[in-house]
Amino acid sequence: MNIQKVFEKIESLRPEMINTLGDLVACQSFRTPAAEGAPFGVGARACLDRFLEICRGLGFKTENVDGYAGRVYSTDGESALGILAHLDTVPAGEGWTREPYKISVEDGKIYGRGTMDDKGPAVSVLYAMYALKELGISLPGGVELIVGTDEECGSSDMEYYRSKKSLPPQLFTPDACYPLINIEKGRIAAKFSADCLSETLIGLHGGKTLNAVPALATAAVKLDKSDLITAAKKAGCTANITFEDEGGAVKITASGVSAHASTPEAGDNALTALIKLLSLCDLGEPANGLIRGLNKIFPYGETDGQSAGVSAKDGVSGALTLVLSVLDLEGGRLTGGIDIRFPVCESVGSVGKKLSAALESIGFVPEINGTEPHCVPSDSPFVKKLLDAYEAVTGLRGEPLAIGGGTYVHGIPGGVAFGCEVEGEDNRIHGADEFISADALVTNAKIFARAIVNVCG
Ligand SMILES: [Zn+2]
Structure with missing residues (x-):
């Protein structure tokens, strides 16, 4: 088999690939209420139908699994390789300077919602399979493309x-x-709560979502402003702290830097900065005990969970990360949330138990939810074959990565993430003016064709 012939065929398909991508981008497939036969809304269903229709037009067999997902293949029976992409997107959102649902090609970049995440990659997989099929290259293993609609x-x-x-x-x-990506850390999404009726601490809010370092936290306290300023100086946090009088109390605002919860060292936690300041004040009981307890087990500046007794580290997936991400005082009840990403040497049960013990020791009732880590060994033949394809097409060295986030294959045995963003290029996934370069659309197809041959040939 001559792989150059496959690459030439893929090159010749460039205009058709861009056309097909435009067709899919025009199908608005963000989630809307379920309808009959459309579990994630009529838009996602229509996009799935259109994609499968295009596949049949290219000579593939297709199956529509009740509007949830589709399967594209050419040989019956079990396949050696599955490639899993998704056709749903997030909504367009604000800030676009181009049409989000009509592709535009400028300076070699194709703009539109879903061009990179994940309709473009789905198109590259489809045309890689098509080129191999058209050239009559036999793949004893068999390959199938699975497209989902609710990633x-x-x-x-x-x-x-x-x-x-x-x-x-x-x-x-x-x-x-x-x-x-062959390793994805496990995750704990914990909540905790305690009664916190206080005449001194009358408001406390920080963070909106569990999976982000909070950039903003506020408190309202009935204490002397000059004492608070002294406490803030003593706390010495880099987060910016301001004070203003508000209805007989002092409103304290802490501003830090947001970051994804899987990379907390890139952020500056406004919430733990505020807690550190409050821990130096006399708020009366039970607020004193609860706030000082939080400051003790989730100290400002710490991201490895050491003070909560959960720190862990291994050679393949790195260190555990912990973020106190949400805290709210509402109706005399203090509730909060924590996001932990833990290495493959740990488990939900063991980290959850240690975290529960730490939270209970300072007076909170914990509620632990979690997902186990995901790992395919880096020396497995499958990983090596994929990396070989990447290296052969790009000329770059390919080392497998361990990440704190979760991908579409988290929890699917034998699954890894392979493509398509490259370091140093921001394709504005989920943002305004999302794009993929036309060259990347074609190069990805070449990498996938080579990968399919490596694994199934
Ligand atoms: Zn995606």
């Missing part, structure tokens, strides 16, 4: 798909970045 809102599409169909033993998703 952005919890991946219940794959849960359903797996309850109806079996997945190939080797699987990758082109829904993250190159070179390849």
Whole structure:
């Protein structure tokens, strides 16, 4: 087999690939209320139908799994390789300087919602399979493309798909970045609460979502402003703290830097800065005990969970990260949330137990939820074959990555993430003016064609 012929064929398909991507971008497929036969809304269903229609036009067999996902293949029976992409997107949102649902090509970049996440990669996979099929290259292993329609809102599409169909033993998703992600840390999403009736601490709010370092936190306290300023100086946090009089109390505002919860060292936690300041004040009981307790187990500036007794580290996935991300005082009840990403040497049960003990020791009732880590060994033949394809096409060295976030294959045995973002280029995924370069659309197809041959040939 001559791989150059495959690459030439893919090059010749460039205009058709861009056309097909435009067709898919025009199908608005963000989640809307369910309708009959459309579990994630009529837009997602229409996009799935259109994609499968395009695949049939290219000579593939297709299956529509009840509007949840689709399967594209050319040989019956079990496939050696599955490639999992998604056709749903997040809504366009604000700030676009171009049409979000009509592609525009400028300076070699194709703009439109979903061009990079994940309709473009789905198109590259499809045309890689098509080029191999058209050139009559036999693939004894067999390959199939699976397209889901609910990746952005919890991946219940794959849960359903797996309850109806079996997945190939080797699987990758082109829904993250190159070179390849083979390790995804486990996650704990914990909540905690305690009664906190106080005449001194009358308001406390910080953070909106569990998976981000909070950039803003506020408190309202009935204390002397000059004492608070002294406490802030003593606390010595880099987060910016301001004070203003508000209805007989002092409003304290802490401003830090937001970051994703999987990379907390990139942020500056406004909430733990505020707690540190409050821990130096006399708020009366039970607020004193609760706030000082939080300051003790989640100290400002610490991101590895050491003071909560949960720190862990291994050679393949790195260190555990912990973020106190949400805190709210509402109706005399103090509730909060914590996001932990833990390495493969740990488990939900063991981290959850240690965290619960720490929270209980300072007077909170914990509620632990979590997902186990995901790992495909970096020396497995599958990982090596994919990285070989990446290296052969790009000429770059490919080392597998461990990340704190979760991808579409988290929890799917044998699954890794392979493509398509590259370091140093911001494709504005989920943002305004999302794009993929036309060259990347073609190069990705070449990488996937080579990967399919490596794994199934
Ligand atoms: Zn995606």
